[in-house]
Amino acid sequence: MSSQKEKTSPFMAKAIEAALSAKSITSPNPWVGALLEHQGQIINVSSTKKYGAAHAEAQTLQGKHLPEGTLYTTLEPCVAFEGKRTEPCTQIIIKSGIKKVVIGIEDPDPRVKGRGIIQLREAGIEVQIGDGADEITRLLRPYIKHRQTGLPYVIAKFAASIDGKIATKTGASQWITGEKARDTAHHQRAWVDGILIGSGTAISDDPSLTARPKNLSPEQFTQPLRIVLDGSGKLPVNSKILQPTGTIIATSPKSEKNWQDSLTEQGAQIIICEPSQNGSGINLEQLLQVLGSRSILSLWVEGGSQILGSFFSQNLIDELWAFIAPIIIGGDGLSAISTTGTSTLAEVPHLREIVIEKLEQDFLIRGFTGNWAP
Numbered sequence: 001m002s003s004q005k006e007k008t009s010p011f012m013a014k015a016i017e018a019a020l021s022a023k024s025i026t027s028p029n030p031w032v033g034a035l036l037e038h039q040g041q042i043i044n045v046s047s048t049k050k051y052g053a054a055h056a057e058a059q060t061l062q063g064k065h066l067p068e069g070t071l072y073t074t075l076e077p078c079v080a081f082e083g084k085r086t087e088p089c090t091q092i093i094i095k096s097g098i099k100k101v102v103i104g105i106e107d108p109d110p111r112v113k114g115r116g117i118i119q120l121r122e123a124g125i126e127v128q129i130g131d132g133a134d135e136i137t138r139l140l141r142p143y144i145k146h147r148q149t150g151l152p153y154v155i156a157k158f159a160a161s162i163d164g165k166i167a168t169k170t171g172a173s174q175w176i177t178g179e180k181a182r183d184t185a186h187h188q189r190a191w192v193d194g195i196l197i198g199s200g201t202a203i204s205d206d207p208s209l210t211a212r213p214k215n216l217s218p219e220q221f222t223q224p225l226r227i228v229l230d231g232s233g234k235l236p237v238n239s240k241i242l243q244p245t246g247t248i249i250a251t252s253p254k255s256e257k258n259w260q261d262s263l264t265e266q267g268a269q270i271i272i273c274e275p276s277q278n279g280s281g282i283n284l285e286q287l288l289q290v291l292g293s294r295s296i297l298s299l300w301v302e303g304g305s306q307i308l309g310s311f312f313s314q315n316l317i318d319e320l321w322a323f324i325a326p327i328i329i330g331g332d333g334l335s336a337i338s339t340t341g342t343s344t345l346a347e348v349p350h351l352r353e354i355v356i357e358k359l360e361q362d363f364l365i366r367g368f369t370g371n372w373a374p
């Protein structure tokens, strides 16, 4: 990926805006924006639609014949490969007669990876690469990680008091943050492919774990796959998270077959994973591989404390979203991340490229862990 600091042209900025609007519906395809410019005027802007539908470049060029125009696209146009459902964008671009294409970043998908650029150049099209590269790379992190490693991009999320507690000593956690922070979290749920919690949270809170963002209608996003980690088989069959059906229950050979069957009858999908190496719960690396192979590009880990502790101590988190409320829970309240902790401040991991937002009375602090970088 480009490591240079690249500027974003105003036309590419509009294409990025379009890509952003598509990010909740295109997965496992990348969320791409494209724009057709002619004599300084914007002729058309579009973004990728649902998986299997027309790509951004195809929609932008449809019905237009402007050879002197320039096509801006956030990602390298796709090429033909086995099993592909749509006409390759390179062919559509070449047929359109356009003579110049500006591309944000090369497609990291090994089936494309530079071949689209070569095909356009071989057809006599002038190709420029790198416009808006930093912004686009940031926007496409889950897609890039998945195509490079086969694993989901993992985002940890918690809502904590100012003293870092996610629940009181009796386990109460609803609600620590206010409405705006909770709606922001629902928008993020609407963007990711999967949401994961531990059996402790599933049992104590009995959440439905669906995305319910304000101001987004159901056709503007896809409900994420819900995943519960329950190695010993404790989740009650009447848990809200089992409806609507399709929830994944990741368990270990320790759980009883009768319990597994009763959840399957409720429409859950059971995945049997190895126990984790320290014997507590299931093997997270194995689970991430399974989720990656099922086209989960982005995974939002909502806790609780033990689950976040396991993910963090195994360096499996790529990004953190910490919602911090100006309240003090104190005492024996539950720490956000239950790990054994560090002895010295020199060992403490630091977040990178931090963004801080004020959400009414609460704060959102988010940043990258550096466990994976594009």
Ligand SMILES: NC(=O)c1ccc[n+]([C@@H]2O[C@H](COP(=O)([O-])OP(=O)(O)OC[C@H]3O[C@@H](n4cnc5c(N)ncnc54)[C@H](OP(=O)(O)O)[C@@H]3O)[C@@H](O)[C@H]2O)c1
Pocket: 157, 158, 159, 160, 165, 166, 167, 170, 171, 172, 173, 176, 197, 198, 199, 200, 201, 202, 204, 205, 229, 230, 231, 232, 233, 234, 276, 280, 281, 282, 283, 284, 302, 303, 304, 305, 306, 307, 308, 310, 334
């Ligand atoms: N404020 C917030 O943002 C927030 C968010 C979520 C939860 N919460 C609160 O957190 C509390 C629940 O947290 P918790 O720490 O008790 O439970 P938890 O982290 O939700 O779940 C822990 C359980 O998950 C299972 N598990 C499976 N694989 C695991 C692995 N690799 N590592 C660790 N655990 C694994 C374990 O049971 P097995 O050994 O049986 O597999 C373990 O007992 C509740 O009070 C809830 O309200 C707050």
